[in-house]
Amino acid sequence: MKRPVIVWFRRDLRINDNPALFHAASAGSPVIPLFVFDTELIRFLPSDGAAFNFQAEALTELAASLKALGGRMVTRRGDVYKVHESLIRETQPAALYYNRDYEPYARDRDLKVGSIYRQRDIEVRTFADVVVHEPQEVLTGRGMPFVVFTPYANAWKKLDHPKPLKKPRPMRSSRLHTGGVLSAGELGRTTSIGEPAVHGGEKEALKLWRRFLRSKIHDYAKNRDIPSVEGTSRLSAYLRFGCISIRRVLDDCIKLQNAATPTAVSSVGKYVDELIWREFYQAVLYHYPRLLNQSYR
Template sequence: MKTTINIFWFRRDLRLDDNCGLFHALSSDKKVLPIFIFDEDILKKLPKEDARVSFIHQELKNINQQLLEINSGLSVFHGKPMDIFKDLSEKYIINTVFTNHDYEPYALKRDLEIKDFLASKNIIFKTFKDQVIFERNEIVKKDGTPYKVYTPYSKKWLEAFHSKGIQFFPSDEKLENFIKSETHQFLSLKDIGFTKSSIKVESYKINDSLIDSYEETRNFPAKNSTSKLGTHLRFGTVSIRKMVEKASKSNNITFLKELIWREFFMQILWHFPHTVKDSFKPQYDRILWRNNEDEFNAWCKGETGYPLVDAGMRELNQTGFMHNRVRMLVGSFLCKHLLIDWRWGEAYFAEKLHDYEQSSNIGNWQWVAGTGVDASPYFRIFNPTTQILKFDKNLEYIKKWVPEFQELTYSTQIVEHKMARERCLKTYKTALQKF
């Protein structure tokens, strides 16, 4: 006889504590089967040693180990989510599938299709807010339209936060409601066609000292003063509610405001999904990008002849991380000095960054290119040499990543700053005049 169960579908929430959807699943009146699906449509686009896949797999192993200790286990699948749910609906009588919201265009389309299929089988599909404090239309203008500028959005966000507070979901207190002694499959990396990456995702570091001094230290890439929290928020190995609560207790709200930026870009992508491919400001899609492939490859390798730009790109290539201040510089350099389409840079970062989050990546690339919401004006062009004096004057960061920068073997500059600046201004101006 088939068992009647509920399912919890882990996605961007790889933890057992303070997990909203998981809490509601475990609070239901049916035993819960926990699953994770390695989506083959996503995996097939990734290199076989992708560090993010290795990280996800390790986090799933951690969850599975905790469940084994209570005579349960996590079922891990590989394939198309629709096919997996078709198989599960044959094996079990499923009452409800619980999961947490995902806001990216691909995920929204996938979830709608899954919801429709489940409805055809009289199975309920319930999703919950988990990876943000405020979502979708929760922080909007008085007329109900979305904010397109960060500062008023952040003020409204803070007002709502202080008036509503945070509700936590102690899912880790209800683990006994998982299915017991279930024969479950736990796939290895090899089973899904991957090998363990030689690059590791760094652990996050968040303490009172880092938060309190964040404003004065965050712009200097040689200092180890960033939290490395991005990847863990991306995959939900930490609770955003716990991180925001910790940040909100500091006298300095700069760190909290960085977390608000993340939610600002998420609601932008949700309201304006076309920005995945198109400039938020349509007139900027008239820019005649040069798109020189040799120059793009030099940028990718960190061989532009500008040491701070090259240091950032080499850090990215070797570690899967780049300091945020340097991200702004390398992005600006690509779009404005080399006149290469921001989409090229966005795609490269999507491939390399461990903390890649579609909304933030697109939002920040459109910001540096001048094409997005609340963007840096197109005539603001960072000087990659004077940026060294501001943010790495002792050359510590540069020496670490570009040790040969003072040697004859170091790359010559692929473009001259003054000429590139004038060329950029002229190109942007011409495009905007046509609009």
């Protein structure tokens, strides 16, 4: 029997167009979908628990979607490095697959986790996912990072944009101990709000996105800055947690631009500009991590 592949979920809590999951399922080995409640990361996150409850909803749906494909989600809580070391001893994996993250803590963590596997001659494969174009892809003619948005956006738009992947193949998973999905209260956090404005999960993300595409995006340029009008997509949290693929969002926008009226084309273009702003900020933080704590100049 083939040794399993661990797919480490982080900011990609979905089934569709998930590169790490897609390629692991295509490899034909048993798949161990893993999510770690990283106690060190949790300690530094904002104290309000709303985001943790959103994450719990997304993870609950993800576990059900994986089960429908034959997979079984494994969750563990604790020191992320010790969790991986323990899972290696427990499963003797052939490889670790995950989608790359670009924030300073994540980059340092991923480097250390990767070394744990490589020191044991276990393959580590990583994939682009959080952004359409990774920070090192969008550079000046001299190979330097952009620090001004407009030239960054112009360079970004000239690149060939990757297409969304298909749904992953059915998979096999080992039956391992799992800690379940932990909500805010179970992680020692409380929420300051009552009923949340949005609920986590891929299905909810796709529902909001389809609704926005049908009508609201056509007037986005006009309505996006009017507080009394619900003129935005409300996808921020879903993109942050990866409940919807950024490639799917961009691909749908491009298709709509090719078929829409001139006014709608302008509004869709404005929405795409906001997606590029999102990537610009991540690129700046990637190249200049000191900006977490100080100004650029």
